[in-house]
Amino acid sequence: MPRYRLLVAYDGTGFCGWQKQEPPVRPEGGGPSPYSEVTPMLHAEGEAGGREGRVALRTVQGVLERAVREVVREPVEVIGASRTDSGVHAEGQVAAFTCEPREVEQTEAGAGPVVMRGVGWPVERGADRLAAAINSRLPEDVLVRAASVAARDFDPVGDVVAKGYSYTLHVGLERPLFDRALVHHVFWRNGLNLGAMAEAAAMMEGEHDFAGFAAAGHGRLSTVRRVLSCRVVAISPERVRLDVAGTGFLWNMVRIMSGTLLEVGTGRRTLEQVAAAPRMAMARVGTPERVSQERLALGEEPEKWSGRLVDMGLREFGLFRFLTRMSAARMAEARAAGDVAEFTRAAEHALAVARASTHQGGLIARLLGAAVQALTIDQVMIGVRVLKPSDAELAALAEVFRRQVGRLPPPRLAVGSERLLALDTCRVAFAADGKVDLNALGAITQTSLPAAAMPVVVRATREGNVAAVTDAYERLARWWDSPRAQRDQADSPDVVSERWRQDPQGLVVGLLLPAVERAAKVDDQVALRRQGVLAMLAVERYQRATGAYPADLAAVVAKRLLAAVPTDPVTGKPLGYRRLEKPDEAGRSYVLYSVGFDGVDDGGRELTEEQGGFTRAIQGPKVEGGADAVLTPGLR
Numbered sequence: 001m002p003r004y005r006l007l008v009a010y011d012g013t014g015f016c017g018w019q020k021q022e023p024p025v026r027p028e029g030g031g032p033s034p035y036s037e038v039t040p041m042l043h044a045e046g047e048a049g050g051r052e053g054r055v056a057l058r059t060v061q062g063v064l065e066r067a068v069r070e071v072v073r074e075p076v077e078v079i080g081a082s083r084t085d086s087g088v089h090a091e092g093q094v095a096a097f098t099c100e101p102r103e104v105e106q107t108e109a110g111a112g113p114v115v116m117r118g119v120g121w122p123v124e125r126g127a128d129r130l131a132a133a134i135n136s137r138l139p140e141d142v143l144v145r146a147a148s149v150a151a152r153d154f155d156p157v158g159d160v161v162a163k164g165y166s167y168t169l170h171v172g173l174e175r176p177l178f179d180r181a182l183v184h185h186v187f188w189r190n191g192l193n194l195g196a197m198a199e200a201a202a203m204m205e206g207e208h209d210f211a212g213f214a215a216a217g218h219g220r221l222s223t224v225r226r227v228l229s230c231r232v233v234a235i236s237p238e239r240v241r242l243d244v245a246g247t248g249f250l251w252n253m254v255r256i257m258s259g260t261l262l263e264v265g266t267g268r269r270t271l272e273q274v275a276a277a278p279r280m281a282m283a284r285v286g287t288p289e290r291v292s293q294e295r296l297a298l299g300e301e302p303e304k305w306s307g308r309l310v311d312m313g314l315r316e317f318g319l320f321r322f323l324t325r326m327s328a329a330r331m332a333e334a335r336a337a338g339d340v341a342e343f344t345r346a347a348e349h350a351l352a353v354a355r356a357s358t359h360q361g362g363l364i365a366r367l368l369g370a371a372v373q374a375l376t377i378d379q380v381m382i383g384v385r386v387l388k389p390s391d392a393e394l395a396a397l398a399e400v401f402r403r404q405v406g407r408l409p410p411p412r413l414a415v416g417s418e419r420l421l422a423l424d425t426c427r428v429a430f431a432a433d434g435k436v437d438l439n440a441l442g443a444i445t446q447t448s449l450p451a452a453a454m455p456v457v458v459r460a461t462r463e464g465n466v467a468a469v470t471d472a473y474e475r476l477a478r479w480w481d482s483p484r485a486q487r488d489q490a491d492s493p494d495v496v497s498e499r500w501r502q503d504p505q506g507l508v509v510g511l512l513l514p515a516v517e518r519a520a521k522v523d524d525q526v527a528l529r530r531q532g533v534l535a536m537l538a539v540e541r542y543q544r545a546t547g548a549y550p551a552d553l554a555a556v557v558a559k560r561l562l563a564a565v566p567t568d569p570v571t572g573k574p575l576g577y578r579r580l581e582k583p584d585e586a587g588r589s590y591v592l593y594s595v596g597f598d599g600v601d602d603g604g605r606e607l608t609e610e611q612g613g614f615t616r617a618i619q620g621p622k623v624e625g626g627a628d629a630v631l632t633p634g635l636r
Helices: 060-072 127-135 194-204 253-265 271-275 288-296 314-337 340-358 363-387 391-405 411-429 438-445 451-457 462-481 484-489 493-500 504-512 516-546 553-558 613-619
Strands: 003-010 090-098 102-107 114-119 142-150 163-171 184-186 206-209 224-234 239-246 576-579 590-594
Touching: 003 060, 003 127, 060 090, 060 127, 060 142, 127 142, 163 253, 194 224, 194 239, 194 253, 194 271, 194 462, 224 253, 224 411, 239 253, 253 271, 314 340, 314 363, 340 363, 340 391, 363 391, 363 411, 363 516, 391 516, 411 462, 411 504, 411 516, 462 504, 462 516, 516 553, 516 590, 516 613
Parallel strands: 163 184
Antiparallel strands: 003 090, 003 142, 102 114, 163 239, 206 224, 224 239, 576 590
């Protein structure tokens, strides 16, 4: 049964939120409310039913589900990633449903003849046509922006990496008119204090107990939530946008956070009052010996924290390395014993460790996860050639990769974690008067400042550095989110970091700007290796089915073992493939490769380790005679 993912946008003005609700009793003698529809309710069996004297509240889920049911002709359930409240709009709500394409017997109206009628939506019919069919049955305030086939176990709730909300404030005496449903009017003669709002927003980032920021009756056992980013963005002199992203939120939590920031901006609440909000103490971690205790001590006051974040997560990283080594040993033993099933299990465990590390946040965790993933991919490629798995076993290995590496968190998560470190440094490294404390700065950054830098350092201020951190890390996130070609045309983070070091207000940025350029290159290389291993598994399955290796990857696509010829995420060009007339000296019958740094297809010409190997072929500099980045490792 295919499962479909929908990207949904809607204007929430006329809806009672996302989730379907039990319809209220209609008032005697009165009509339906503006938020209701006098429509029959659909039961689980797909039959029209209803309760006398009741109307169905108009919700996005209800409207969308009814449209989907009309298209697929069966009683499916549409699940959304987030249950937005009344009046909340959405640009990218994710929803999913499963249907079973088949033919069923139906009787025409009036006891006519029995006919066969198709239900469901076969994959061959196309996801784009599915989106168009659903849109043709939706009202004008809901739109399916895209549809795609998802994994059968895709869960739009459980698989969420992050959720983001934005509030736009219109500040001034004159209320907005034409876009009044999209902005909140702040009747305020003077501008908002954006600097104070940014500092308050930074306090809300990280893991906190947000009980004081949840509406009564939220119904959650735990009120601890993790806010990945909270930003105050000036759009124009009259417009300010509040952007909040997190792994999950309590009922009305973002609204209350936004209201608190607004009170700070108008001077009705101080930063000290925000920091002392009920049950809002920060879940900090200190030295490795205290990690496990302090993660549970959510009542720990911020001033009791040592001020150091550089040791954060070392215990977890040690555990990840240990689990990776154990999984690698299991893979080696299974390969030697010819046990494909155990080899597959060990590979999945290693990839799960990589995924867990990547989701921790921070560049160190992301780089560790990438290294584990690359190691596992190489071991799988070698294992496939040694063990020669059957078609079913190869399919199981491919499914492992789709489960474990298909949903990596966005780069912004790692940059956001590094931004928290920089803001914490601003908080600790400056004295009460806003001037830099050299001893504290050196202790936190583990950096000795040269005498030549002192004229710059002494002019640094806390307020200026907080603003610089906010700006620099936002630019950093946008740079990393950009396509590779666009990144290559822009100034690299290393160049930007050097510029910041010459600016007193960029002191913290210059000292702490993370190795994003290196991390972005590693991300690209690991993405390329993922494409390579999936292509290799498909090529091997082709050989099992036909008895010969394909002449090109198009033949694999024709067999429906690949959806399309894989694209190299580094160069944007299709992966190269060359079948060899006889096995080469490395024992390969074919090579899969990227055209590499020079963008020229050299037929899979490989560099030796002495020449720089895979890394030089993909990153440069160019090699005389050309070279490609070969993805299929040799056995000797």
